[in-house]
Amino acid sequence: xxxxxxxxxxxxxxxxxxxxxxxxxxxxxxxxxxxxxxxxxxxxxxxxxxxxxxxxxxxxxxxxxxxxxxxxxxxxxxxxxxxxxxxxxxxxxxxxxxxxxxxxxxxxxxxxxxxxxxxxxxxxxxxxxxxxxxxxxxxxxxxxxxxxxxxxxxxxxxxxxxxxxxxxxxxxxxxxxxxxxxxxxxxxxxxxxxxxxxxxxxxxxxxxxxxxxxxxxxxxxxxxxxxxxxxxxxxxxxxxxxxxxxxxxxxxxxxxxxxxxxxxxxxxxxxxxxxxxxxxx
Numbered sequence: 001x002x003x004x005x006x007x008x009x010x011x012x013x014x015x016x017x018x019x020x021x022x023x024x025x026x027x028x029x030x031x032x033x034x035x036x037x038x039x040x041x042x043x044x045x046x047x048x049x050x051x052x053x054x055x056x057x058x059x060x061x062x063x064x065x066x067x068x069x070x071x072x073x074x075x076x077x078x079x080x081x082x083x084x085x086x087x088x089x090x091x092x093x094x095x096x097x098x099x100x101x102x103x104x105x106x107x108x109x110x111x112x113x114x115x116x117x118x119x120x121x122x123x124x125x126x127x128x129x130x131x132x133x134x135x136x137x138x139x140x141x142x143x144x145x146x147x148x149x150x151x152x153x154x155x156x157x158x159x160x161x162x163x164x165x166x167x168x169x170x171x172x173x174x175x176x177x178x179x180x181x182x183x184x185x186x187x188x189x190x191x192x193x194x195x196x197x198x199x200x201x202x203x204x205x206x207x208x209x210x211x212x213x214x215x216x217x218x219x220x221x222x223x224x225x226x227x228x229x230x231x232x233x234x235x236x237x238x239x240x241x242x243x244x245x246x247x248x249x250x251x252x253x254x255x256x257x258x259x260x261x262x263x264x265x266x267x268x269x270x271x272x273x274x275x276x277x278x279x280x281x
Contacts, residue, residue, distance in 0.1 A: 023058040027066035030056050031076065035086055046076065046084045072220075074247030090250045091156075114156075118177045119146040119213070123165070124272035126239075130162050133228045133239045141165045144272045145182060148213050158213045158243040162272060167192065167237045183238075192229075192237045199227035203246060210243050221246040 031046060040046070047055065052063045067084060070076045077087045122144045131138045142162050149157040161182060163171075168190055176182060186192040206214065206222045216222065223246045229238035 023056075023062040024065045024069075027052055027056045027058055027063050028069060031066065031070055035075070040086045042086055042088045044086045046086065048083065072247070090248055091151075113152065115150045116176075116179045117148040117150060118173070119148055121145050121171060121173050121176070122272065122274050124274040126162065126164075126272055130239050130272065134162070134164055134236045136164050136166070141275065142272055143168060143171055144274075145171070145176065147176075147182070155214050156244070156248070158210055159240060161238055161240040163238055167235075186237070192231050194229045195232045195234075197227050197229050199225055201225050201251070206243070214243065214245055216245055223249065223251070225251075 030052065034040070034046060038044075046052075049060055049063050049067070052066075053060050056063070067076065067078060071078055071087075074087050074090065076084055078084050123141055124144060125139060126134065126136065126142045128138065130136075130142065131140070134142075136142075142164050145161045145163070147159045147161075148155055149159065163186075168186065172180075172185065175185060183193070202224050203221060204224060205218060206216050206220060210216065210222055211218060214222070223244045225242045225244070227240055227242075228236050229240070231237050
């Protein structure tokens, strides 16, 4: 592999916090430059720690900090005693695109299998956010369906869907527990399908439930997409939240029309008030 030449920037002033930050950032930028200019792909090996230190004109400590940050954001992977490599390509997801979840993703292997684990089904009362988004009264009961989407053997997307009982009187839990499509079920049994969706996106640290299900750490970053699905005629029938590990995905969206019921919210609950015990799938 041909490596990039040393960067031309001189050494940062020593002894200051600003200087230390600049040295670390210089290595961070250098690694990204090497990946870009050499058109490196997943699994390609990067220069060693000592080589990067020499090229950037910094200490090994600064290199290690930069590599830690690059690994944290998913750009590189490090194997003890072997070296540093370009990380797998991020998955491109189109969350507003109709269809099965795998069909809205690109950058995955053609033979990759997406499976669904039903985590639980409950009936309860909607939060104020849910009631507003679905256009229902606060006392009108709703379903809450929690699922984990696993790509290959790795948990990738955590989902929670809230559906009004007025639109969906019954749910076949056995069908969902067997990996059946929720939205295929809604279309087949109730004639409900997306005419359009409205979504908001937030970046945050994972809560305890997200950490447990997605196997991420408290210091990691997740992307939460909250959305409402509208049937033809503008009737909202599904209010959902999807949580993704931020460093593994790139999101693409395109849309038309004007906002309806879902507005970005700075707070407020996104859980229902259970009427009874959840029934795990």
